[in-house]
Amino acid sequence: MAEEVKEKAEALDPRFMTSLARGLEVLAAFEGQEGLSVTQAAKLTGLPRSAVGRCLFTLERLGYVAAEGTSYRLCPGVLPLGRAFLLGDSLARAGQPVVEALRDRLGESSSLAMFDTRSRHRAVLYVCRAETMRIISVPLLIGSMLPSYCTSNGRVLLAALTPDALRAYLAGAELAARTAKTLTNTQALQAELARVRDQGWAMTDGELEPGLRSIAVPVRGPDGQALAALNLATQSAHRDQGWLLHTALPELQAAAAHLGRVAFR
Known part of the structure; x- marks a missing residue:
C-alpha cells in the first residue's frame, strides 16, 4: 500500500x-x-x-x-501464512487437482489465479500451479504475481469487474510495454476487455513475454461472479492459436465449471 x-x-x-x-x-x-x-x-x-x-x-x-x-x-x-490461505480458501483447495489434471491431459502448464487484493486489480496472484516446463524467464510458482492488463488470467478478471470498478482501474492503470505486442493504449485495452466479457474467455499472444501464448476462462461462484481465472499457457512455437481455441478452450471451460461446482458444494 x-x-x-x-x-x-x-x-x-x-x-x-x-x-x-x-x-x-x-x-x-x-x-x-x-x-x-x-x-x-x-x-x-x-x-x-x-x-x-x-x-x-x-x-x-x-x-x-x-x-x-x-x-x-x-x-x-513465513510458510504457514500462505498455507493458511491455501487450506482455508475453497477454490484454492479444490483447484490444485484441477490444474494438474489439465496439465496431464493437454501437456501444457496450467494455473488458477485471483486478483492480488493488495493492488486494486493491478495484478493477479497464482494460487494453484501445474507446470510442464519453464515458459517464462522467471519461475512461476504458487504466490507468483503478474500484471493484470497483459495476461489472459488478468483480462478475464478485469472483464468481470463492475463498470465503476473497471473505470477506476483504467484511470490509474500503468500499461507498460512488456513486448512489442503489449496493449498500452487504454481505449484498446477497454475494447479488448469488452470482447473478453462477451466471448467468455481471453487469449494473449506474446504480450507478457515474446513467444508466450495463453488462454483463460473465468471460474464462477454460486452467484455467477467470476472469483478466479483458469488458464493454460504454452510457447507459440509449440502450439498455435487454433489449438488453444479448439482443443484447450473446451477443456478449460469444462474444468472451470467442474471447479466451480466442487469448490462450493
Missing part, C-alpha cells in the same frame, strides 16, 4: 494500524529477493530506514526473518 493511501486510511479510520501495515510491507518486499539490508528494504517500500529497522528487528524476534551480517533473509516461519 502506498504511503499516501496509508495516511488516508489512518485519517478516515483510527483503527488502522500503521505499524502493522509497515511490517507487512517490509515482509512483502522480500518477494524475489534472496536477502535485503535495511537500506534496500527502505528503498523498495518507500518507508523510513528507522521504521524498516524496527520492523525487521520485530520480524526477526518472531522468527519470520533472520539476520545475516547487514542483511536479512526470510525464514521457514
Whole structure:
C-alpha cells in the first residue's frame, strides 16, 4: 500500500494500524529477493530506514526473518501464512487437482489465479500451479504475481469487474510495454476487455513475454461472479492459436465449471 493511501486510511479510520501495515510491507518486499539490508528494504517500500529497522528487528524476534551480517533473509516461519490461505480458501483447495489434471491431459502448464487484493486489480496472484516446463524467464510458482492488463488470467478478471470498478482501474492503470505486442493504449485495452466479457474467455499472444501464448476462462461462484481465472499457457512455437481455441478452450471451460461446482458444494 502506498504511503499516501496509508495516511488516508489512518485519517478516515483510527483503527488502522500503521505499524502493522509497515511490517507487512517490509515482509512483502522480500518477494524475489534472496536477502535485503535495511537500506534496500527502505528503498523498495518507500518507508523510513528507522521504521524498516524496527520492523525487521520485530520480524526477526518472531522468527519470520533472520539476520545475516547487514542483511536479512526470510525464514521457514513465513510458510504457514500462505498455507493458511491455501487450506482455508475453497477454490484454492479444490483447484490444485484441477490444474494438474489439465496439465496431464493437454501437456501444457496450467494455473488458477485471483486478483492480488493488495493492488486494486493491478495484478493477479497464482494460487494453484501445474507446470510442464519453464515458459517464462522467471519461475512461476504458487504466490507468483503478474500484471493484470497483459495476461489472459488478468483480462478475464478485469472483464468481470463492475463498470465503476473497471473505470477506476483504467484511470490509474500503468500499461507498460512488456513486448512489442503489449496493449498500452487504454481505449484498446477497454475494447479488448469488452470482447473478453462477451466471448467468455481471453487469449494473449506474446504480450507478457515474446513467444508466450495463453488462454483463460473465468471460474464462477454460486452467484455467477467470476472469483478466479483458469488458464493454460504454452510457447507459440509449440502450439498455435487454433489449438488453444479448439482443443484447450473446451477443456478449460469444462474444468472451470467442474471447479466451480466442487469448490462450493
